Amino acid sequence: EAGVTQFPSHSVIEKGQTVTLRCDPISGHDNLYWYRRVMGKEIKFLLHFVKESKQDESGMPNNRFLAERTGGTYSTLKVQPAELEDSGVYFCASSRLAGVIGELFFGEGSRLTVL
Amino acid sequence: AQKITQTQPGMFVQEKEAVTLDCTYDTSDQSYGLFWYKQPSSGEMIFLIYQGSYDEQNATEGRYSLNFQKARKSANLVISASQLGDSAMYFCAMRELDAGNMLTFGGGTRLMVKP
Numbered sequence: 001e002a003g004v005t006q007f008p009s010h011s012v013i014e015k016g017q018t019v020t021l022r023c024d025p026i027s028g029h030d031n032l033y034w035y036r037r038v039m040g041k042e043i044k045f046l047l048h049f050v051k052e053s054k055q056d057e058s059g060m061p062n063n064r065f066l067a068e069r070t071g072g073t074y075s076t077l078k079v080q081p082a083e084l085e086d087s088g089v090y091f092c093a094s095s096r097l098a099g100v101i102g103e104l105f106f107g108e109g110s111r112l113t114v115l
Numbered sequence: 116a117q118k119i120t121q122t123q124p125g126m127f128v129q130e131k132e133a134v135t136l137d138c139t140y141d142t143s144d145q146s147y148g149l150f151w152y153k154q155p156s157s158g159e160m161i162f163l164i165y166q167g168s169y170d171e172q173n174a175t176e177g178r179y180s181l182n183f184q185k186a187r188k189s190a191n192l193v194i195s196a197s198q199l200g201d202s203a204m205y206f207c208a209m210r211e212l213d214a215g216n217m218l219t220f221g222g223g224t225r226l227m228v229k230p
Contacts, residue, residue, distance in 0.1 A: 033217070033218070035218070042220050042221070042222055042223075043206065043208075043218075043220040044220075045217035045218060045219070048217060056217060058217075059217065089158060091160055093160075093218075103150075103162055103165050104150065104162065104210070104218065105162055106152065106159065106160035106161075106162065107159070107160075108157070108158060108159035108160075109158050109159060109160065111158065
């Protein structure tokens with residue numbers, strides 16, 4: 001069974017440009033989460049999808065970030081326009097069950113470098 | 116206040132010995148889940164072990180076990196028979212039902228296994 005896959009693994013862009021990160025969750029996992037770790041700081045929650053619906057987007061830092069999950073399968077996270085402080089590793093995770101039970105599986109992360 | 120505290124920023128352990136990585140948490144929820152993840156130098160987040168707040172027995176997964184002491188709000192990870200490949204960052208995380216199912220991470224512990 002394929003795990004959570006993320007693309008690209010590393011993206012280097014200039015300030016002001018746009019980047020789109022993609023996440024393919026484990027098949028059958030309705031719950032999809034985005035997290036990020038900016039340099040030197042803790043891993044922080046961004047948002048949670050249940051199928052195609054945004055269940056919780058309280059962690060989204062500002063309106064330069066747009067997450068979508070059309071059709072309830074893969075998800076994209078777009079940063080437009082990117083700023084220097086957006087540099088970090090963006091993780092996607094998925095789980096079959098929501099709530100406090102159930103395992104949460106992460107992808108390998110997409111490293112974003114904004115110059 | 117910090118919800119997840121990992122007091123050991125770095126630790127050394129001799130190969131084949133056991134090591135305990137500390138994690139304390141803070142929550143007023145009755146229902147929550149505790150996770151440990153390993154992040155090797157390659158960057159991916161690898162799920163290791165999960166403990167639900169209502170689980171009466173400590174979780175075990177191969178060489179990993181979680182020493183869950185609910186009254187003390189601690190969820191220490193024990194790795195038995197350390198291997199060189201265990202060298203990595205280790206993150207403790209908590210998911211609270213009342214917090215919208217997001218994971219809150221600790222700052223991590225870097226474990227280095229000496230040959």
